[in-house]
Amino acid sequence: MKILKTYPTDDGFYMPAEFSEHYGCIMIFPHRRDSWQYGAYAARKAFREVIETISLSEKVIVCARYDDYDSARFMLPDRVQVIEMESDDSWARDVAPTFVTNGDTIRGIDWGFNAWGGLVDGLYFPWDKDNKMARKLCDVLEVDTYDMRDFILEGGSIHTDGEGTLITTEACLLSKGRNPDMSKEEIEDMLKKTLGVKKIIWLKSGIYNDETNEHIDNICAFTSPCNVVLAWTDDENDPQYAMSKSCLDILENSTDAMGRKITVHKLSLPKPVTITEKECEGLDDMNGEPTRTPNERLAASYVNFYISNGHIVCPQFGDENDKKALEILQELFPTRKVVGIYARDILIGGGNIHCITQQIPKFSKE
Secondary structure, X not given: OOEEOOOHHHHOOEOOOOOOOEEEEEEEOOOOOOOOOHHHHHHHHHHHHHHHHHOOOOEEEEEEOHHHHHHHHHHOOOOOEEEEOOOOOOOHHHHOOEEXXXXXXXXXXXXXXXXXXXXXXXXXXXXXXXXXXXXXXXXHHOOOEEEEEEEEOOHHHOEEOOOOEEEEEHHHHOOOOOOOOOOHHHHHHHHHHHHOOOEEEEEOOOOOOOOOOOOHXXXXXXXXXXXXXXXXXXXXXXXXXXXXXXXXXXXXXXXXXXXXXXXXXXEEOOOOEEOOHHHHHOOOOEOOEOOOOOOOEXXXXXXXXXXXXXXXXXXXXXXXXHHHHHHXXXXXXXXXXXXXXXXXXXXXXXXXXXXXXXXXXXXXXX
């Protein structure tokens, strides 16, 4: 593996869309007791359902700590590859590489990771194991990696159509805990040089109470060129309404990099999901402070789905809108089977199915 100091666009590489063909998917076996209640037992069962579904149509690589390797290997199907790798938590979307392609081979981008805000508003410390994972994974895959550790970015903060358009949120990328010395224009230039995009659509915000500073992957996602899904509520008294309405206004008045109008498909949110006292009791404290408080609203959204080669893996919350979300996604992805997985035990950790996965684009292995 070579560690490269150039920009991907200098070498003809760009970030493909998630709906393009994959080689596989990276995930991390959950373990952190202040993220995952009651020793992560329930979370591991939910992760296993996600892993089993994705592995039906693409390779899945699961990273497990030394202490958890045997448990992961025992729980997961033989077709899943389990490798020993240390991590601070289990958010593969944000700590695994962002992969770029030239149409034949792939390379990884090794962004800097500081737990969603570093010492300003990060969610845990230290984060050094997570920050080393992208480079290690490129070594496992035997692909070269771009050293972008001086730029803080998480995979959940970007979505691209693979044809030159990227969507993100100002709330996240312009937050003080990431790249405070860079202007919006400088950040935009960095995204263009690293991801090969020509146009960036900046949404103001994401999902209410999303502790990642409102990642794009919880509010809006490309389903095909010119088409996005948007998390939505009709309840004007919900703080989410103004946030989603702002996103809708921007998207409906935007064109993509090729000048095409964006079509927005609304995915109605479940009723507010709040954490219970019993669930909070199952979480370890962090430095003597609780990580969750009873009745805290969690950032539940159907947009946080994963696109595999054969399936759309969508979170479910035991809500009346669960079925409707699956029906809409099935219309938007007619060649894939939409599968709903009850994901409350993932959500308690702070994210959902898209957050715990990172796709590896198709590539030729020499």
